[in-house]
Amino acid sequence: MLPASYQEFLTAVSKTLPKKQLTTDPLKTVTFGTDASFYRLIPKIVIQVENQDEVKLILREANKRKLPVTFRAAGTSLSGQAISDSILVQLGKGWQGYRIFDKARKIELQPGIIGSRANFLLAEFGKKIGPDPASIDSAKIGGIVANNASGMCCGVAENSYKTLDSLRLILVDGTVVDTADDKSRSAFSRSHPHILEGLAELRDRVAADPQLSERIRYKFKIKNTTGYSLNALVDFKDPFDIMQQLMVGSEGTLAFIANVVYKTVVEHQHKASALIMYPDVSTACSVIPLLRDNLPVAAAELMDRAALSSVQDEPGMPAYLAGLADGVTALLVETRATSAAKLQQQIRQIGAALAKIKTVRPLEFTDNPDEYKVYWNIRKGLFPAVGAVRETGTTVIIEDVAFPIEHLAAAALDLQELFKKYHYHEAIIFGHALEGNLHFVFTQDFSQEEEVLRYRHLMDEVVTMVVDKYDGSLKAEHGTGRNMAPFVEKEWGTAAYELMVQLKQLFDPDQLLNPGVIINPDAETHIKNLKPLPATHELVDKCIECGFCEPVCPSRNLSFTPRQRIVGRREISRQIAANGSPELVKQLLKSYRYPGKETCAADGLCATRCPVGIDTGKMIKALREEANGELANHVADWVARNFKGVATGINTTLNGVDKIHQLTGTAFMETASSAARTLSGNHLPLWNREMPSGVGKILAEKINPNNPLQVIYFPACPSRCMSGPTRGETEPDALPHKTAALLKKAGYQILYPDSLGKLCCGQAFESKGFFKQADEKSEELNRALLTISDDGAIPVLCDTSPCLLRMKDKLDKKLKLYEPIEFVLEFLQDKLTFTPLPQKIALHVTCSARKMDLTDKFVRLAQACAHEVVVPEDIYCCGFAGDRGFNYPELNESALEGLKEQLLGCDAGYSTSKTCEIGLSLRGEIPYRSILYLVDAATQPKQTLAD
Template identity: 25%
Template sequence: MPPFLAAVAAIIGPQHLLTQPQDTAAYALDYRRRYQGLPLAVALPGSTAEVAALLQLCQAHQVAVVPQGGNTSTCGAATPDASGRQLVIGLRRLNRLRAIDTANDSITVEAGMTLAQLQQLAADAGRLFPLSLASEGSCQIGGNLSTNAGGLAVLRYGTMRELTLGLEVVLPDGRVLHQLSALRKDTSGLDVKQLFIGAEGQLGLITAATLKLFPLPTAHATAWLGVAGSQAAIALLSALRQAFGDRLTTFEIMSQACQQLLDKYHPGQLPFIQPWAVLVELSDSGDSQALQQQLVDWLATQTLGDGVLAHSEAERQRLWQLREAMSETQKRDGPSIKHDIGVPSSAIPVFLAECEAALTRAFPGVRILAFGHAGDGNLHYNISFTRPDNADLFEDEDSVNAIVYELVYRHQGTLAAEHGVGQLKGHWLQRYQDPLALQLMRSIKQLLDPQGLMNPGKWLSALGDE
């Protein structure tokens, strides 16, 4: 064994160092199978002290580090390159509950805990951790923080940035930032933990977090509604906010093309197919039946298409399963050019109309699948063509992206609303981000990681030198 790897094994134990191709293969390929790397090895530390020792060792030997959680990134943010010289640090062994304080509604967990495990810990304590993602069974808290994940309940609870009270982070030189405070108010200087949320492991390695908990809702009112168009959907969103305030937890939209695709692979499960479908959920304390009746009474005053209300938890879960099946159904149907974009909710209808017109002019026969979290303006806007098997789909990717992103930024939006930037979108970020913001990002990277060893090849690297 080479001296460097022998030193790694001495820190974490030989059984936690993976070097054989059959053992490292799962860490070398991204979720969408677009990026294939070749790691030097995979290290699985079991404590913050071991992570700190690893980063000190890597800096001394000039070995680059790729932090990896559940490996659910859709933009190659956690994939090593093909050089065979980057050490993947997997966090699955850092999965402990450190503290839970129900009086303060806070919980401290390690970064390798899966989101589903954290949700269950909160529920067992009679509390809610509201982040909810389709990948929650495998994605890890460190990855959620590193991409500032949002998911299905941002409308009410916010992204991971809003859900985070404190962090523990190992810096590239091995020093440990201890900021696991559970305070909600602290004006003692700059809030430095915010640097690491959304940084995709390029400034340091998050090892633990203190997060907000909320009262566990006891009442839900969930409805699948049909509307005549995206403008009607956004008008409904505004009216629901006015009527129900922060009890409106979720507002999801799905185009007719998405509904037709779901019906193709899940026949008989959709309640109906309309120009647009909306999944609405209210949550509160008290009794579900009373909340459901409030929603029914209010909907009776609106002009809508078909609608279905969930009268039981089983019916509620069936409606949610339809929404959560969309991404996997599209993957099953074939490749697509995916966009994780965000625009102000009020701009969604005009963006959709303008972008469809522009793409149709440029690519006759284009198929657009638009769905997502309209309550916070985050759309999954995915493109495929009618050509057989979409064989040459990605040859057109840059041209498609240029059209989509130009319109996104015309409407004051973003090209990365919740999945991060990774190695997929760095050059686009450089084109559209404010130049001064880019300069500040480069300066922070240089300050914290002057040797460029933390997750190289991702978007901060793509920004280049000033």
């Protein structure tokens, strides 16, 4: 039960907010309330907000009852600043607005836009936003500003503080003020003169104290996100400007950031990088002043020997890493320019300046993207490399500190000694050396008191070393949060700290906004509320709960994300291990079923974004397997044994349903299907207007032994059963027949595996958790393909990319397996003449095609076939997930929200999976077909000399 004041609050906001935006469920409050830090608080209420008015309402009602409120964007924060044990306010999907103006010199962004999305929007203008945190593909603008997140290249010159133009804020009492709006400023001057007067008084006090003024300026010469942005008090005169800049790095403790206007920076198109190996840390650090002050360098990333060792055995890493001597330290240096000629000039300039400094390997820059991508993959792989090898139940911690450049080498050596002293032997050091910023990563067990003490003693010595010895920053770019809140006064001194306390009091006198963050009198808050990470499933136990997976998850706006699915399972496992109440465990399991298991597309895209490569879908499939009872397995066995008959039955049924559709019309079919589904308690699948008809017989052609062009065509089950035309479709041929016609046009002799009708790759079984039956079908297919391909000599084409991906994983590696995109590019391009059609078309790159890295190839193929090609933004997975789109149509609808608007003017869409195409056609309201239809329409046989 909620405490009375919270129940009153919930009742008050429920009058306006939809029920679906309010969460008090015990499982969902845990899953929605978890961020990337190693702290955990469980909110009493989680509220998803979609607009400014909802935020105002929540703040006013919470303020009436003096209830704390914490704001959250993406939850990628590392220092515990996005968690709450009170009211957690999450940004919903309504915060996606933007505007690019002033000749792209400025961009206005709502706080829910992901950082990389902002850069995508600016790309055509050769611009980007200044901040470039490592989490930019997941972190949202609200969090980027609120934490003053920086990154590898932005330094202290292009961070949010330096590139901010204006903000719209909502204060704790619900008042809105826009610093770019004269009318808003005037109204605020009348309603809140005490804030403006208070800021002016603090500004004048600092100006009158030269020692304090100089202290503030000194602290921001290097990266620093410890405490508030006190530099606003010395950099600006106007109280509105001071207020605006104070919000940068305020971590939601002063106000809610509702709108941001950035001044954009140039995105250079010409880049080159060098991975320079120095014999030791001291030598590497001696280079930094040269790079920083005199040379055109955009980034210089330092990596110690332990860091290089952590990735040296990973695929794609340079072989020489393993042979480096102890102590070798790398600098990854990047230079950028507006032209190729300028870039080469800069490379020569940097090389000449560094020529006399001893290196372990020759200093060589490369402007080849494939080559310098390898270098940056080393740098990007460091954090996950440590996280992936940690013991189950431990967490991976990444701290970041900064030092004056002249102390960087000594500080790095001191850190290494501290790791030895406290036996953190896996710890690595890397960082943004140009700014004196070092990250150190290590694994930590918080389940044992002695381990917590070890961590505490380490951090105590780190604090002493950073502050007392080098006068550096305890938090360079990850924010103060709870992690460094006890040490803010130690780093800044009493006078500066008192300014921060007064600023907090000025904006939030009742301490309601994100309490415990930045200003916290509890000297031990950094070792309290530590997050448990119990073992829950071997497939996901390495998860670090960073949330990088969330933007590509098709259910992210419907139910759970991969991170939340893992957090939920961990909570269930924790309760079971702790002998929790059976009633509570039962409730948690029931709460998990729909958002966790049933609405997971299990597409595996999460693994492509996960730092440690976790495919949460595999865990969900395993959980489905556990839930499959004896009867379900008997049914799956029967289907596997009688697959040809089942497939024939599906064909017949679809043709029958199509005939009923023809006779009764779409409106009747939709109404009747919806009613039947409702009466069944949503157990019956939902018919939709894009339901295909069945497929006619696939006839083998007469073998021509003199034809040297041979291909084995394996039409996947969906293609054989349900790729006939939908009602109103202008393409009359089913996919197997269209594919056969295209192959013959290119001169190929088509071979089909024996007993084609009963063959299946097993994908349909695996997705439902029937792994035994799936593997049996894969092995059956494997034998058939090895036989007909002459043990792998003849290439095999499968027309469906999800099936092909499983085949590549499960079948004999001797088989040469191709899905449509690569097959056309490799085998048909030189045998057909391509004439681009005067059409605007859309592409959907399936999850499996993305995992096979086929996006660019798909676009290239489509561009050879049509004049204009559109790849809709932020559509990663269609959410149809085999037949799941019939059983949970809301997953498909949510995953493809916004698709229709992006398809305006498109004649048709193309993909490589029939089931995906059903959902895409339904939601996009244009026909989606296999890319092979487009290739066939855009090609003719090449004329030969004989012709």
